[in-house]
Structure formats: structure tokens, C-alpha cells
Amino acid sequence: MSSASLYTLPIELVCHIFGNLDIQTILFSFRNVCKRFYTIVDTYNRYELDLSLVSKIEFHRICCIIHPENVISLILSNNDMTPGQICLFISLLNINQFVHLRALTLIEIKKFELNLLMEHININSLSELSINIRKHNFNSKGKSMIPVLSNIVMANLRKLDLSMWSKEINCIVWPKQCTLQYLTLGHYVTLKQVCEILHHLSHLRTLVLRNCIVNDTDASVMSFSHIQTSTHLTSLTFKNSRLQMNELELLLLLTPTLVHLQLTGTVTLSDSILDGSRWEEFIQRKLPSLKKFEFFFRAKTDINHNSIDIESWVSPFRTTFWLKHKSWFVTCNFIIKTGTIRLYSVPICDPCIIYESDFDKIECTTCMTNGNDALIMNNVRELDLDLTVMMASMTTQKITLRNHHLFLKLTDLTLTVNGEWPVGSIEYLSTLIDLTNLTTLGLYVNFGHYSVSNTINNIGCLLKQTYNVRSLTLSNSVYRSNLNGTVESFCSIIPHHVKYLEIYDMDLDDIKILLQQVKHLSSVTFVFLFDMPFSPNEIIGWLSQRIDFTYLLDNCFLSIWLGNNINVQPNCSLNAKASD
Structure with missing residues (x-):
């Protein structure tokens, strides 16, 4: 019997392997x-093209090879890891040729770029669209967003994610026969807008709903008065929102078919x-179909x-309804040093x-936690931890090391x-x-301390153990402290597995040293707690003589997407220009 070969x-x-x-x-x-394989790759017509994490060198190669008509999903990003990517993408490829595009995600896009893209993409062919407008671009002047938003909601979309301010959402005129089944909105959506959507x-x-404000009491009666029928919503989520029970109940009266409800916020x-x-x-009484109720209140x-x-807040959750009928368990804790009450499922x-x-x-808690503590943290992906305070507590309380991990799926520390x-x-x-x-790893450490060399050595040891970390942030925990005299040791x-670096308060000479010595970086962001201590043109001019790059610039940060050395051109001879 002959063996199968790839x-x-x-x-x-x-x-299917692709x-x-x-x-x-x-x-x-x-x-x-x-x-x-060359032929198969060139004719394969179901590419899901995620460019949000690629290096600039890889980006140019992909743009040279890919056939736009073979792409069904596209993710573009202007974030700090790939600054200027969207404008560069528009300059290199003909957007009209993405004729089979079904899903489009635009991360931190500028308004003018969005207007330009929407003019050339057949939005009616899309079933999924996600737009996140860059924060610093919300209030920028220029072409109105209203025509773009109108075209978006009139399209035959099934899934839509819009990250823009409340005033932009107010511009949307929702059509009567809107086909949307999945909708995500933020930032700072109001209760009245939620009612209009429903x-x-x-x-x-x-x-x-992200950053929703469910406490605008004065608008409550007016918001709900014209809604005659309930919705067919099965899942409702509030993330990082300001919540009040009276208004929330009024809203939930319109959603009797809810199966899943999640609430997180203050x-x-x-x-x-x-x-x-x-x-x-x-x-x-009002949510008979609810199967999953999740919440985290602060x-x-x-x-x-x-x-x-603390027990007085937990006690009402110890009834048969919570523990037996629903199997919904609740914990309440009081964080002493911050004066914070947390009640969560x-x-x-x-x-x-x-x-x-x-x-x-x-x-x-109402939960039996013996052996289940890792399960409790199963959904946690991002964690902030004060290592100094934590280790001091361990010493004072004589805490022993754990014999198993508490956080099994953490990606951002x-x-x-x-x-x-x-x-x-x-x-x-x-x-x-x-x-x-x-x-992703963020380190806020004291580089002004006398034992700074020991700190750098420990950071090096930690980076060896976190060998899948691609993004590293380094900041000083001490006001106006910087890396003076230690930048070469840090470099x-x-x-090599770290590709994206964000670093705070470096002077011009140290920036040059870092860019010369750490050549494997794909992008770097220099952040300043106050205005830059030098003209950004100094570093931009210096880089322009050495490397191909794009960048994004603000008063307090400079993000650079690094490409080939100036004397090494991409295979297809496409060069990038720096852009604001």
C-alpha cells in the first residue's frame, strides 16, 4: 500500500490545509x-488576509504576490505596530479589484482613508464590516462621515462593528429593512441611541455595546415611549459601561427573548x-429564556x-434560583488599598x-473554589500586577509558591x-x-534606581521565559526617569522574538542607538509624557537616509513602521514614503 504524499x-x-x-x-x-504548489497558491481564491501584525518587509512582498480577486477577508491596521499601513495599501493596490471581498476590518483608520476606501469598494458584496476610527482623528475636519455611514447601514451587511463617538452614531439613519444580525458599537453610546437601534x-x-452610558435618566421615558413591540434579540453585551438598574430594566423589557446577557462596568x-x-x-418575570448571565461590576x-x-452583597445570590435552577455563582470582594467593591459572576x-x-x-463567594481557581480565571486575557506590592505581601504573609497556574490563557501582562x-x-x-x-508584555520599572543593572538582567531573564512575546512596552515608574546610560545594556x-517595541521618554541620542542596535524590530513607538524634547524632523530626517519606513506623529508619540535598509529594495521595487 503506497503512502500518501503532500x-x-x-x-x-x-x-483545506491553507x-x-x-x-x-x-x-x-x-x-x-x-x-x-506555486500554481495552487496563485489560483486559491479564499484568502483571509490579515495584515495587522506583518512587518513592513512582509507587507510589500504580500502586496506583490497576492491577487486581489482571490481575497475574501481583509484586515488593515494603522495602529502603533503598523503605522501608515492603510494609506500605503491604498497606494499599492487597486481597491476596485477586491471583487470577492466578504469581510473587511479597518483598525484605527483615518476619516479621509475611510471615505476613500468606501468610494472604491463594492460594499454590497460585504457581509461583515468592522471600522475603528483612530482616536486622535475623531474630531478632525474634512469630508463628512454622514454619506459613508448612510451607505454602510444601507448595505446588505450581516455583521457590523463601528468604533466611533456618540455624535457620529447620531448621524446614522437606520433603514426600516436593515439586514444586520450582529452589531457592535462604541465609544460612549447613550441609552437613547440603543433604543433607536432596537x-x-x-x-x-x-x-x-462598548462604553455605553445607561444612566441618562431624563431621556428614559422619551426613549422608550415610541417603541411599541419587543425585539428578537438573543444576546446583549455591555462592555466597560456606566450602568444603573432602573434604566437597564426598562431596556431589558424590550428584549424578552434574551438567551445571553453580559454586563461589565462601573x-x-x-x-x-x-x-x-x-x-x-x-x-x-421578564427574561424567561435567559440561559447565561455574566457580570462584573466595580x-x-x-x-x-x-x-x-461583603457577605451582605453575596447572600441574595445563595437562593435556590441562583445555585440550583441556574447554576450561576457569584463572588464579591473588597480591595482594601483602592477602596473598590467588585461583584462578579x-x-x-x-x-x-x-x-x-x-x-x-x-x-x-457562592462558588466552591477548591481546585477551581484556574477555571474562575479562564476568560482573563489581560492582567495588571504590581510586582513590588505582590512580593512584599508574599514575604509578610509567608505565602508559598503555587503548584499550578492560576492564569492559563493570559496573553497580555x-x-x-x-x-x-x-x-x-x-x-x-x-x-x-x-x-x-x-x-504582549508591559514593564513599568524604576530605571533611576541604583540597582538598574540588576533590573535589566531580570528583564532579560523574564523575556527568555516569555518566548512568544512579540510586543514589549517599557516605561519608567519614576517621574522623569529615563534610560540614560543604560540603553546599550537594554538593547x-x-x-529576536520581540518585534514591536513601545518605549517612554528617550532622548534623541538613545533613540538612534536603539534603532542602530536592535535591527530585528518591525516597528517602534517612542512615547513622551510631555512634548517631545526634540524636533521629530531630526529623527525622521536621520532615518530617511538609512531605512524605508512610514510613521504616525503626534505631540507626545512617534510610531515608526520599519522596512528595508535604504540600499535594499523590496523584491517588486515598491518603495514606501513617510506619511503623517
């Missing part, structure tokens, strides 16, 4: 194996949104609460949290170190977190 596999199977490979592997490796979008099944301690009894009564307090107070639904040790908080780098802290981190899953510890 070279003889049917085209259908090869194309679905599990990134675009670089397909175009730069697989395509060059043999003539047959009134017009009869096909909507999933609604996600509340006031006196609001009944923290009352488990009120939630129990409301859900039983409230500030000036009172120093004790365990009896288990497992935690908020992907971004600040970690506090058990000795820094008072906690009560931010550490703060004030003073000397704590002894034993890397070993502690390696038992608390599965460091191999980290892709020597940045491993």
Missing part, C-alpha cells in the same frame, strides 16, 4: 516548494444593580468594609483585570516594579501564569 494530495485537501496556515507561510514558503433593527440578534454602591434579589425577580467606596458587609467574564492577592482583599526588582519574582510569576501564552537583552 505533493500528490488532491487540490481540495491542499486548500485554512490553518498564515498568509506568510502560504506565500513565502508553500508557494516555493514546487510548480504545482426600534429599527428588527433582524438584530446580537448587540454588543456602578454606584447604592444602586440596586448589585441586588441579587431584584435580579432574581426580574429575570423570572464600585468605589470611602468606607472600610468588613467580611459581614464566576468564571470572571471581564478579560482585563487587576490582580490582587488573597491577603489584599476581603472576599465572599503588565507589571509594575517600584524600586529594586523583587527577589524571586520571576519564579513567582512562572507559577502564577503560564508565561508561554503571553504575546542587548531584547530577544
